[in-house]
Amino acid sequence: MSSLKIGFSRVLITPPMGVSMAGYFVERSADGVLDDLEANVVTALDGEKKAVVISVDFLHMNTPLNQRYVDKICRHHGLDPASVLIHCTHTHTGPQDDVNKGGDGAYLEYLGRKLSDAVGFALLEAKPVIQIGTGMEEAKNVGFIRRFRMKNGKIRTNPGIGNPDILAPIGVLDENARIARICREDGKELVLVNFGVHPDTVGGTKITADYPRFVRETVEAVLAVHCVFFNGAQGDVNHVNVQAKGGDLNGLELESFDDVARGYEHAKHMGRKIAAAAIGIYGKVNFSEDKTISYHQITTRVDAQKATPEQRKQAHLYHDLHVAGKDSEIPFKGMELTTVVAEAGRIVRLENGPSYFPLTISGVRLGPVDFVGIPGEPFAGIGRGIREQSGFPCAFVCCLTNGSxxxxxxxxxxxxxxxxxxxxxxxxxxxxxxxxxxxxxxxHIKT
Structure with missing residues (x-):
């Protein structure tokens, strides 16, 4: 007979002012706080078997840093490394994760201690599970495909609101918010939410968790539960409605560096809409008596995308200009400039790089709740493909998990x-x- 217990904890991880901020190809330093960043932890215990799922308000964690944190957590709490998922929500208004790119080493060391502490708190807080339910509900007009075919035949990411040269979006949205409702003895319920869209809604130089903060706040205020948010397959999905008009534009202002409209009020709007979907299905989830803990990882390999000699020559030119702070001499602007700078960086980086990369896909099962962690930014089609081909439509497919x-x-x-x-x-x-x-x-985790 199962004796499954599930615990929860939350710790603040807001960095000090002045830290380098991650998310763009321009340097930013934090000069204020709109809302605190958090790490939210869910632990599961059944006898000697344990698993941990952590959601962190961070852009991403590079793989060596993630592994350092996993190792620390496992040493302190006697966990199997395969049983630990560290997921980043992908906020673009948080700290840099790499000291080689301006990250604050002291803060990153502190963060590792905070995450380990939070796991300990959640293990101590664990309560017996009564039942767990899963479900999904649409959250319409929150995320939008951000890649478009233009009338000239070219493909552009974020071509701009109202751009008359847009022909059609390329890709298929998944507008479902997936939830898990965990009912516990003598403890608050937990509501876990999975939805895929970029948290690049605010911009600027002030720390904020972006819309995931408002998903959590709204669900908790209405249902009196603990809420944890997990971002989904969001690689080609963001908040920009290129057909926006009238009230759609409320709370948005155009950013000059990439021609994308952003705003803190719009982040609140997104959070409320995703939360509304979760709240809407909360009372109608499919409950299960399944109280199994399992976990598994598979490391696969994917070839590198190499460039031609001519592409390398052009890439070095653009890369050198960007590093020298001379973006104005690169003959592009807005999102097209961001694209050529990113492409040049990739080509230069891989010129003498490996011919392939290992990628570890992680899975954790908490009863009927299945997490599949992807160590990067998958397009929406990858999340859809995993769910459709596995036959598990409510699986939480999570981006930026155990690596980036x-x-x-x-x-x-x-x-x-x-x-x-x-x-x-x-x-x-x-x-x-x-x-x-x-x-x-x-x-594997379902068998």
Missing amino acids: AGYFPMREAYDEGGYEARSSQFSPDVADTLIETGVQVLR
């Missing part, structure tokens, strides 16, 4: 072009490989 390896576009995106495929270090096989491996992981 960049964008994972669909195969056709490489022929089409655009920011994500041009900046990705992976060959066109990456989506097919991730779907196949994700299905294998999911089926």
